Amino acid sequence: MKAKLITREGYxxxxxxxxxxxxxxxxxxxxxxxxAASLGDRSENADYHYNKKLLREIDRRVRYLRKQIEDLTVVDYSPQQDGRVFFGAWVDIENDDGDELHFRIVGGDEIYERKDWISIDSPMARALIKKEVDDEFQVKTPTGLVTWYVTGIRYHNDSSDSSVENGDAP
Structure with missing residues (x-):
């Protein structure tokens, strides 16, 4: 079974x-x-039915989270990553049309709350792994291959707001 990766913050x-x-x-x-159950007749008790349904949803989510947490592998930042794109990196890229994207590469369980995070399993993330600033790479899209250039890579420390900057960052 393939290891499911997650950042320390996501975990x-x-x-x-x-x-x-x-x-x-x-x-x-x-x-x-x-x-609500103590009120007697449950057949027409909306509070009872609503909260019973909510309790089942909570229990389902608890079971899911417990199972997920068991199967996750936390990936922490390492100084050896500096200068290259790896899991957990914030990446800035640009294409020939001048379109710019800025996102973080994270585990699949982390992308749902953020619009600026992409899964490590996505074609874009896979194409970026091990790239350096100024490297060119291509990503297959429904309209064909698109060429992108890495313009910045950074990693944030878990314990503070400081970050390690690479490339032409200010």
Whole structure:
């Protein structure tokens, strides 16, 4: 089975979500279900049915998160990555038409909350791996091959807002 990669921040976010669901949200909804059930006839009790459905959704998400967290491999920044594109990098690219893109390469479980993050499994990320500033690379799109140029690479430290800059960054 292929290892599922995740950044340290992404891993912590999933753990925080699991903790919140299990310790805060689930007990609250469970109390509401118990209260609604104590009212008697459940067949027409909207509070009971709504919260029971919500409880099932929470339990489903908790099971999913527990399974995902077990199967993830956390990838931390290493100074050896400097100057090249690897997992966790913020990358700036430009094409011949002057179109610019700026994004971070992360695990598939991290891309859903951010528009400026792409999965390591995407064609763009795969084409970028090990590239350096000023390297040219091509990505196959529905309209054909598109040529891009790496204009910047940076890695942010987990413990602070400082970053290591590469290329023509200010």
């Amino acid at each position: 912590q976010s999933l753990k925080d979500e699991l903790d919140h669901l299990w310790r805060v949200k689930r007990p609250d909804v469970t109390a509401k279900v118990s209260w």
